[in-house]
Amino acid sequence: MSHPLFSLEGKVALVSGAASGMGRQMAIGFAEAGADVMLLDINLPGAEETAGDIEKLGGKAIAVECNVSDVEKIRETFVLLDRELGKVDVVGNVAGEGKMGAPEEMPVEEVQQVFQNLVFGRFTMCQEAGRRMLEQGKGSIINFGSIGGWNSLGRGHMPYGMSMAAVIQMTRELSTQWASRGVRVNCILPAQVWNENLRSRVKATPEVEDTFISGIPMKRLGNPEEIKGPAIFLASDASSFVTGMALPMDGGNLAMNAGGTYPGSPRASG
């Protein structure tokens, strides 16, 4: 039997990046908990596939093509949401990506593109959802940050790290400003979680997996379906007094001091 505090029955959720990976799993998790979902992705056939899987479970799902770098398109999508689903109770701000390069060489325009995608896209989603949630006096927004927005990954990910740090601070600002009016805003900070891109990188260079695992005390990478638990917790009344939080989903990565061991030193485990 499931606990009623985790139920999303009667709720409407909007999830970006819902064609694959954690966005797809988050959307499926919300539907399994009872929500109707709108699925945003730049990859419409992929979002439609997720919608088809949700419908097979008996849920309602609408797939929409939306590039989260495009502020106007996000606004239009919320108008569509008003028309098709009538309200929004939960937002999962998942889609987005960075650009890699040496900071001393990267054109500032590329840094701006990453900010457009990860910061201004997420902000517009928060603003559109927040206006509606403030009016109804209740709502939960879940922003995706990254462990790379908390401390430095140190491998050519500067614009991504800067943007994810901005997302974490945006979460704190919005949560503080909206808490007394019923709108909660939290963020999740994943460490390395398997996705298609990571699988092909590991296939090409197997040591990549060991390098990432060396930073994760659980000694494994995450699986996309592991987002369901934290996401349903933050979306539902199970987290009714939780706002402004940055929740690591990282197998212990952020808790560990990366410089703490040396060859021959006693190891915690594994």
Ligand SMILES: NC(=O)c1ccc[n+]([C@@H]2O[C@H](COP(=O)([O-])OP(=O)(O)OC[C@H]3O[C@@H](n4cnc5c(N)ncnc54)[C@H](O)[C@@H]3O)[C@@H](O)[C@H]2O)c1
């Ligand atoms: N996987 C990880 O290791 C990891 C770690 C930390 C943070 N994150 C962040 O989590 C989020 C999801 O990661 P994932 O592993 O599930 O990725 P994924 O590649 O499996 O899925 C990303 C989805 O977002 C969509 N997308 C990409 N750009 C988009 C855009 N501009 N507009 C709309 N949709 C777009 C893709 O089509 C895809 O369906 C990303 O923001 C990523 O930066 C991932």
